[in-house]
Amino acid sequence: MFGILLSAGNVLLGFVLRSVIAKFFLYFALYFFVTEAVSFLQAAGVFPTAASLSSSLGAIGADAWYFLDLFGFSTGAPMIVSAYVTRFVIRRLPVIG
Incomplete structure (x- = not known):
């Protein structure tokens, strides 16, 4: 009985370590990269501002x-x-x- 519980615990621990924690770090890295990239692009002036859009639509x-x-x-x-x-x-x- 102890062997079955130990085996089930190992399977559960392996699942958590391989999929849950790995995906957490992957998604956190993607989120961090996207938020930093967007703020960098906004500071660099890549995205249009509201003033430029309103002046172009005013024409x-x-x-x-x-x-x-x-x-x-x-x-x-x-x-x-x-x-x-x-x-x-x-x-x-x-x-x-």
């Missing part, structure tokens, strides 16, 4: 804004951009994509 005329509002551009554009960003991130994760 659109009133007649074009009428049709953009008619087609729901203010609702659809953020959805499309977030879907593309999500797709990009998911495809870059080695475990998922």
Whole structure:
């Protein structure tokens, strides 16, 4: 009986050490890398700022804004951009994509 319990404990300990702890460190490293990379890219000026976006959208005329509002551009554009960003991130994760 003691041998069976010892064997089950070894299997459980092996599972925890091989999969749970290894995945924890892998996901922590991925999270740390992504958060640091995004903050570095923001500081480097790679991402556009709100001022540059508002100035570029301010150049659109009133007649074009009428049709953009008619087609729901203010609702659809953020959805499309977030879907593309999500797709990009998911495809870059080695475990998922």
